[in-house]
Amino acid sequence: MKNARTPSTDAPLTWKQRLNALRNLPRFFGLVWQTSPGIMLANGILRIARSAIPVSTLYVGKLIIDQVVLLLRNGGGATAGGSTSAMTWLWELVAIEFGLALFSDGLMRVINLMDSLLGEKFANFTSVKIMEHAASLDLDQFEDTTFYDKLERARQQTTGRTVLLSQVLGQVQDLISMGFLAVGLMTFNPWLILLLLVAVVPAFLGESYFNDRSYTLMRAQTAERRELDYLRYLGASDETAKEVKLFSLSRFLIDRFQALSDKFYIDSRSLAIQRSTWGTVFSLLGSLGYYSAYVVIILRAVHGQLSIGDLTFLAGSFRQLRSLLEGILTRFTSVSQGAIYLQDLFEFFEIKPRITRVAHPRPFPKPIREGFTFEDVGFRYLHSERWANRHLSFTLRPGERLALVGENGAGKTTLIKLLTRLYDPTEGRILLDGVDLREYDPDEVRRQVGVIFQDYLRYQMTMAQNIAVGNILHKEDRQLIETSAEKSLANLLAERLPGRYDQELGRRFRQGVELSGGEWQKIALARAYMRDAQLLILDEPTAALDARAEYEVFQRFSELTKGRTAVLISHRFSTVRMADRILVLDKGEMVEMGSHEELLEKDGRYAELFHLQAQGYR
Numbered sequence: 001m002k003n004a005r006t007p008s009t010d011a012p013l014t015w016k017q018r019l020n021a022l023r024n025l026p027r028f029f030g031l032v033w034q035t036s037p038g039i040m041l042a043n044g045i046l047r048i049a050r051s052a053i054p055v056s057t058l059y060v061g062k063l064i065i066d067q068v069v070l071l072l073r074n075g076g077g078a079t080a081g082g083s084t085s086a087m088t089w090l091w092e093l094v095a096i097e098f099g100l101a102l103f104s105d106g107l108m109r110v111i112n113l114m115d116s117l118l119g120e121k122f123a124n125f126t127s128v129k130i131m132e133h134a135a136s137l138d139l140d141q142f143e144d145t146t147f148y149d150k151l152e153r154a155r156q157q158t159t160g161r162t163v164l165l166s167q168v169l170g171q172v173q174d175l176i177s178m179g180f181l182a183v184g185l186m187t188f189n190p191w192l193i194l195l196l197l198v199a200v201v202p203a204f205l206g207e208s209y210f211n212d213r214s215y216t217l218m219r220a221q222t223a224e225r226r227e228l229d230y231l232r233y234l235g236a237s238d239e240t241a242k243e244v245k246l247f248s249l250s251r252f253l254i255d256r257f258q259a260l261s262d263k264f265y266i267d268s269r270s271l272a273i274q275r276s277t278w279g280t281v282f283s284l285l286g287s288l289g290y291y292s293a294y295v296v297i298i299l300r301a302v303h304g305q306l307s308i309g310d311l312t313f314l315a316g317s318f319r320q321l322r323s324l325l326e327g328i329l330t331r332f333t334s335v336s337q338g339a340i341y342l343q344d345l346f347e348f349f350e351i352k353p354r355i356t357r358v359a360h361p362r363p364f365p366k367p368i369r370e371g372f373t374f375e376d377v378g379f380r381y382l383h384s385e386r387w388a389n390r391h392l393s394f395t396l397r398p399g400e401r402l403a404l405v406g407e408n409g410a411g412k413t414t415l416i417k418l419l420t421r422l423y424d425p426t427e428g429r430i431l432l433d434g435v436d437l438r439e440y441d442p443d444e445v446r447r448q449v450g451v452i453f454q455d456y457l458r459y460q461m462t463m464a465q466n467i468a469v470g471n472i473l474h475k476e477d478r479q480l481i482e483t484s485a486e487k488s489l490a491n492l493l494a495e496r497l498p499g500r501y502d503q504e505l506g507r508r509f510r511q512g513v514e515l516s517g518g519e520w521q522k523i524a525l526a527r528a529y530m531r532d533a534q535l536l537i538l539d540e541p542t543a544a545l546d547a548r549a550e551y552e553v554f555q556r557f558s559e560l561t562k563g564r565t566a567v568l569i570s571h572r573f574s575t576v577r578m579a580d581r582i583l584v585l586d587k588g589e590m591v592e593m594g595s596h597e598e599l600l601e602k603d604g605r606y607a608e609l610f611h612l613q614a615q616g617y618r
């Protein structure tokens with residue numbers, strides 16, 4: 001991650017940082033171009049056409065006034081001889097101005113339409129890209145809060161980037177308009193340009209200063225804003241309602257929400273007040289500059305150096321130039337602001353997964369011959385001092401059923417995550433058939449392993465889809481889905497549901513049916529049977545099942561995993577004893593390994609835990 005390029009959260013942005021951020025724009029437009037080259041090109045051409053309109057309109061206006069003055073001087077349009085052609089010319093000019101106004105209006109509408117179409121396409125395009133990139137990253141990157149903030153900022157600004165798009169395009173258009181107007185103004189009096197700058201530059205500097213401060217504020221609040229979203233979710237979601245009600249948490253949550261949002265309000269209020277005060281001062285300065293220029297122009301007109309048409313043209317040009325320049329400078333700060341936000345997006349795209357595919361991965365062994373060997377494996381979570389696993393050395397033999405036993409936090413789930421390459425070991429290595437697991441394609445490893453974690457997801461989808469997620473490539477294979485359900489006993493549930501396998505589950509959308517914890521678990525278990533995996537891993541798969549269901553599930557599991565390697569984590573010894581071997585973990589380290597009988601005979605930690613549980617049943 002290139003954190004060095006990200007401005008720090010407490011210092012306002014320097015000009016250099018602003019200009020640096022502009023370097024993101026070409027890449028941004030590259031992406032926009034990728035989204036829709038046709039609309040982008042048409043948009044550019046129309047904007048160039050539109051930028052010539054202000055100066056043209058003013059010039060035609062000048063010609064009209066001069067023509068009227070000429071006609072008046074010649075005794076009035078109706079009476080003067082030879083004035084018919086002058087009148088015709090006058091009406092032609094009016095028609096041209098009218099045409100220009102219509103054309104300008106039409107162009108603006110088409111441009112706005114294109115901006116919004118392009119913006120929407122781009123927002124969808126980046127959202128998809130963000131999702132795709134997020135999918136390629138490692139689990140531990142998601143568990144890192146700085147990463148999460150970055151992802152959140154990248155995600156939140158999808159709509160902001162749509163605005164940036166029209167701002168940058170508008171900027172280019174206005175710059176060209178200004179060029180035309182400035183040429184006109186300078187041919188009359190170059191000093192007027194100087195007055196213009198005096199009128200506008202302070203406003204610009206003020207604007208950029210306050211933009212810096214609001215960006216800094218926004219950035220400093222990222223983590224708290226995330227908390228605000230979380231509180232909002234806790235306070236009003238179907239998943240949390242039960243507990244929030246029972247524990248009467250709503251007041252506690254609302255107060256916390258209120259305190260946080262009040263803090264945001266106070267911070268933003270003082271900034272908004274300062275901004276508005278200074279804004280008034282700068283705008284006064286601007287008016288002063290404008291009226292000084294106006295006086296210069298009027299004096300020259302009175303002395304006969306300028307025609308009345310010139311006067312209106314120049315005054316109009318000056319007024320328009322001022323508002324364009326102001327617009328451009330103000331927009332510059334928000335464009336560079338937007339460009340800095342883009343940095344968040346690009347930095348997010350630059351985060352690379354560490355668990356990568358080697359250039360020439362080895363084919364996954366079919367069948368596995370020697371098994372998985374842990375060689376002094378240790379693992380520490382990011383930012384954690386403690387080792388979640390340490391000094392693990394053992395072999396998971398092919399065809400063996402291994403149970404992992406240990407108290408809460410002993411490192412059982414972590415060991416599974418290492419085995420499935422969700423993480424790579426911090427030290428030591430894991431071999432599969434004598435070759436480092438990192439030499440295989442991680443996707444292939446995950447395909448060959450069927451794993452159900454204790455915190456499996458309850459998808460708010462149909463029952464069939466809930467099972468199919470175990471092997472999404474076969475989502476249409478009804479036969480496979482139904483046999484998997486039979487293996488996990490979820491088929492009995494399907495028979496009871498009104499919509500059978502097509503029944504929507506969960507209450508979030510449509511007419512879903514909510515299930516009990518054990519029912520959900522059977523569905524999750526079916527996912528493991530969806531793939532013809534060589535290694536099956538169940539992490540506390542039966543915790544929510546009743547005694548009979550648990551017995552049946554394990555009877556089946558034993559039959560179904562015959563000849564396949566299986567790892568189970570369970571706190572129930574009735575389940576654990578079915579395994580061929582048991583690995584006992586304590587504080588991340590292996591303390592014992594052996595069959596149920598061997599370990600009882602040894603009378604060590606396993607025997608102690610076993611007797612403790614058995615006592616509870618006596």
Ligand SMILES: Nc1ncnc2c1ncn2[C@@H]1O[C@H](COP(=O)(O)OP(=O)(O)OP(=O)(O)O)[C@@H](O)[C@H]1O
Pocket residue numbers: 143381382384388406407408409410411412413414415
């Ligand atoms: N994502 C994480 N980030 C940081 N630390 C973690 C993370 N997940 C687990 N830990 C820590 O690692 C240690 C081992 O956790 P693990 O989930 O492997 O235990 P476990 O044996 O599966 O526990 P349980 O029986 O409660 O499921 C714990 O001390 C836990 O606090």
